[in-house]
Amino acid sequence: MSDNKGPISHAQHFYANWVRNLRETAGYTQQTLAKNMGVHRSFVSHIESGKRAISVDTIGQFRLALITGEADKPPFRQRVGTRLQNARLNFSPRLSQEALSEMAGCSVGYVAKVENASVSTTVIRLERLASSLKIEISVLLDDLP
Structure with missing residues (x-):
């Protein structure tokens, strides 16, 4: 996944807010969510702020960590x-x-x-x-x- 180089797209903005809203609803801090996902807190922060482009795989990771909590089959x-x-x-x-x-x-x-x-x-x-x-x-x- 690469850093976002241009203006934030509508979809990028939507999913940045989606991650933040789900995290807050779940009662997680960025640090707790990052630890559960096995990533650094700054990764979560950059996704939520739109500073980092979010990939389909990353959406899947957040989805697992915040919604289902179970294996994602099929991926x-x-x-x-x-x-x-x-x-x-x-x-x-x-x-x-x-x-x-x-x-x-x-x-x-x-x-x-x-x-x-x-x-x-x-x-x-x-x-x-x-x-x-x-x-x-x-x-x-x-x-x-």
């Missing part, structure tokens, strides 16, 4: 990739990975990796893919509150 990244693929194939007219990559301004290899869950995308990139498919990012992340 969240895999479910997001499957949803992206289904949205692409159900788009009218049906889109190839190449066509979606051109629309979203990324490589066809990147689209393939997101769909087969071999890479964790950031919400910023996932938002671009969703926007290209004329859907809300929540369609791809639908089991989150």
Whole structure:
């Protein structure tokens, strides 16, 4: 996951607030949550402030730590990739990975990796893919509150 270089996107802002609200509702400090996740407190702070881009894997980690507390089967990244693929194939007219990559301004290899869950995308990139498919990012992340 990389640092956020540009202005914070709507999705980035939404999930930063989502993490903070869930953490506060659970009664955790950033330190306690970080310890439960096996990360440094500054990681949680940077996610909540939008200073660090949040990936699908990170959303899955927060989801586990704050909501379910149990094994994530199938992995969240895999479910997001499957949803992206289904949205692409159900788009009218049906889109190839190449066509979606051109629309979203990324490589066809990147689209393939997101769909087969071999890479964790950031919400910023996932938002671009969703926007290209004329859907809300929540369609791809639908089991989150």
